[in-house]
Amino acid sequence: MINWQDLGKLHVVSKLEGILGKWFGVEMFYTDAHGKVWSDHTNKDYAFKSHFMKVQMQSAYGHDFLTEDIEKVVDQLAQGKDDVVVYQSYFKNVKGVAFPVKFEGEFAGAVFVYPFVMDTTTSAEMDELKKHMIECGTTPEDAAVACEKVKKMWPREMEYVRELGGLLAEEMMSFHEEISKRENQIHELSSQVGEKYxxxxxxxxxxxxxxxxxxxxxxxxxxxxxxxxxxxxxxxxxxxxxxxxxxxxxxxxxxxxxxxxxxxxxxxxxxxxxxxxxxxxxxxxxxxxxxxxxxxxxxxxxxxxxxxxxxxxxxxxxxxxxxxxxxxxxxxxxxxxxxxxxxxxxxxxxxxxxxxxxxxxxxxxxxxxxxALRERHEDIPLLMEYFLKKRCDESGKAMKTYSKKCMEKMLDYPWPGNVRELENEVERLVVLSADEKTIGPENLSPRILDWGASAEPAFKGVNTEGTLKDALEQLEIMMIREGLKRCNFNKSKLAKELDISRASLIMKVEKYGLDKRTKAA
Ligand SMILES: Nc1ncnc2c1ncn2[C@@H]1O[C@H](COP(=O)(O)OP(=O)(O)OP(=O)(O)O)[C@@H](O)[C@H]1O
Ligand SMILES: [Mg+2]
Structure with missing residues (x-):
């Protein structure tokens, strides 16, 4: 089971959404495998970063047009052949990009970046778009402003949008995978409570x-x-x-x-x-x-x-x-x-x-x-399960389970009070979750819930202020530095991952001084 709501609350999601909105004036939203939109973009009072999309969503059939686009794209991505699709939307000349989100190799949903027109779009084509919008029920005034404000995407910008959107899809995948891994672990371990452990x-x-x-x-x-x-x-x-x-x-x-x-x-x-x-x-x-x-x-x-x-x-x-x-x-x-x-x-x-x-x-x-408990992190799930069973049994409640988010928060917390603190927290969760079968993170003590809230490693330090050039450079440096570590300084592998040529990766590595030798020196 994928919890899209939780995925949406990931820091990296809101951060990237902000970056895309601020830099490119486009919206980023995501859907499940059935094309259901899980972000807030379909809410009436959503604060759109793209004026075009705002006008679209306020028009009588705007929502239907969006749904139609999504269905088409999701169908295409579900076939599993594309890592990215640049699609033509319902509105003439207006485009979007979409990326598949896969869990365990299966298509599970998509990330969308929308709407924009290519920088090569002529004024005649823009007039065509305006006309189309009016035919679809938008007032001439609204259509004029929307067309004027819609993002004109340059090839270079398009490259970044592709990278950022792809990155977001990857973040979602690895987050989900991490959580499922932990869940499996718990399942496996809880069957061992009472024996070897x-x-x-x-x-x-x-x-x-x-x-x-x-x-x-x-x-x-x-x-x-x-x-x-x-x-x-x-x-x-x-x-x-x-x-x-x-x-x-x-x-x-x-x-x-x-x-x-x-x-x-x-x-x-x-x-x-x-x-x-x-x-x-x-x-x-x-x-x-x-x-x-x-x-x-x-x-x-x-x-x-x-x-x-x-x-x-x-x-x-x-x-x-x-x-x-x-x-x-x-x-x-x-x-x-x-x-x-x-x-x-x-x-x-x-x-x-x-x-x-x-x-x-x-x-x-x-x-x-x-x-100390922090030195034996791997015992936390086992202890959580053990105390949960103990508490549920004692209070005559049916056995509960922890939600992914709750689990994740508990694992991230450093437990200065050790096992006793953990035990007390589980007791609190059992009481506060009343008759609910799944224990959500909202019942956690604030110190655990808020722990590390501002420390998301992937995007920590990327500026959303200042010039676009500086910020993109910063992002490049970060992605390359992290990537090099991940790929063990294998540049061919990283170049492939980043979808750039090996030569251009080497140039960038040199430009930013990210080589292993330089680092060691
Ligand atoms: N390995 C463990 N497995 C299960 N429960 C544990 C484990 N370690 C500690 N606990 C539980 O945590 C709580 C604290 O344990 P205990 O009182 O033995 O710790 P302590 O080191 O004596 O603490 P203090 O220094 O505060 O006296 C108890 O409720 C105990 O049952
Ligand atoms: Mg004691």
Whole structure:
């Protein structure tokens, strides 16, 4: 399924439409394979750049004449023989150019550039056109102005129109292809959620995640303590749980304590417990987490936030297997496995004396560094699918799908908040899309929807101000520079692609200094 509306919103489409309108006074519109116009040109109040087309569309049968032209051209392009067609429109001597848009080799629609007359059109022929327009129901005044203003296309300009129109058709094709590729990928991957790309409740198929699964698998029988490091929301707690639930201690307790949530005294009594009367409010003995977790796993989250004195106490438990409850005089024995996590750079903290080296090395027997989501881009579709299913199941809704545009936006976003941010966004999408089966981009958070809105690579930097010559040169430079990279500096190949002679490409490359050697120098 091709989403023409989304294609129309592509930045490059509006930019090229603007360039064609501004430079050549012509309209650019596009249709699907049935000739249905998907741009706004058939709207009553469309702001035409071509006065001729405006007059045409305001006349009684103008729309029908346009449809007739489109049908004729679409039929011709559908045969698949032409890459471009310069056609004669319903109106005498008025022409247009059309380019096929193909997806997976199949004709899917067309891009049109219309209307203009050739520079060779004589005044007698222009009079003929005026007469024809009047016969077709345009007032003599309107017909006169329309004929006067219609673009007279010079051969050189025609060349550029061909290039720009062709380029636009190509952009549409590659955009659609990219999106379908991603969709196929998701389809393929979602069938794999639950098998190879999962470990406990973690999902991810990237090499980095696979390496983590392999490591977790390897340590599943070990009793060593583990240090998990990673940015916020990268899944540190999930890893800690996976370690516990695949370990020999799985039938005992898994207890998590967030070290940053307590001040020193509270953390002390929280971890080690206290005896009655040891401080105001200690009305009876309290078991600490170490005792409760005995035989199991204690997860010390945010260990980088513990004070140096607390670090000494932790070290002692780890080294000697004993601790002293607050206010007690005899130490208690304990057997817990420690898994610790932090998003802080402990090495830096050690250098500054904020984290004890002995404790670090004692815990860091096994080190697991979790990658940020932006380093494992390929996991995004899988995670999106996973969270979507989870949310839909939980809320008793039928399984939804993401629209192409929504998917594209999610993939483009850099996810500073990592998996947690992604999960929250999916939850939001499921809620906001209510009963709709397909999740459109309009429900995305603004920061995701607007991300990179002004950074369209293909046309970034082309001026639509200034002289035509300068702007065309700029465009030439850009197309050649990009093309050379794409074709690996094979000039014959690029010349063919650009439909110019090899000699003229070489001249241009020299003129603009775009050769590889010059660049490397
Ligand atoms: N690989 C993953 N697969 C599925 N869900 C994940 C994955 N990684 C993280 N999550 C989910 O993302 C959220 C954040 O994960 P978690 O709490 O484990 O991260 P964290 O690193 O401990 O974050 P913080 O530093 O903020 O404490 C959780 O809801 C978790 O279920
Ligand atoms: Mg956490």
């Amino acid at each position: 999962r470990y406990h409740s973690m999902v991810g198929k990237s090499k980095k995640m696979q390496a983590i699964y392999a490591l977790l698998e390897k340590i599943s029988n070990s009793e060593s303590s583990v240090m998990i490091q990673g940015e916020n929301g990268t899944g540190k707690e999930l890893v800690a749980k996976a370690i516990h639930f695949y370990s020999p201690r799985k039938d005992k307790m898994f207890l998590a304590v967030n070290c940053s949530a307590f001040n020193d005294n509270l953390l002390d009594s929280e971890l080690f417990g206290h005896v009655k009367g040891s401080f105001t409010g200690a009305v009876k003995d309290k078991k600490g987490l170490f005792e409760t977790a005995n035989g199991g796993t204690l997860f010390l989250d945010e260990i980088g936030d513990t004070s140096l004195s607390m670090q000494v106490k932790l070290l002692r438990v780890l080294q000697e297997g004993t601790y002293l409850p607050v206010g007690a005089t005899t130490p208690k024995k304990v057997d817990v496995r420690i898994v610790a996590a932090t998003n802080k750079n402990l090495k830096e903290m050690m250098a500054k004396g904020e984290f004890r080296e002995d404790l670090y090395y004692r815990i860091n027997v096994i080190n697991i560094g979790l990658p």
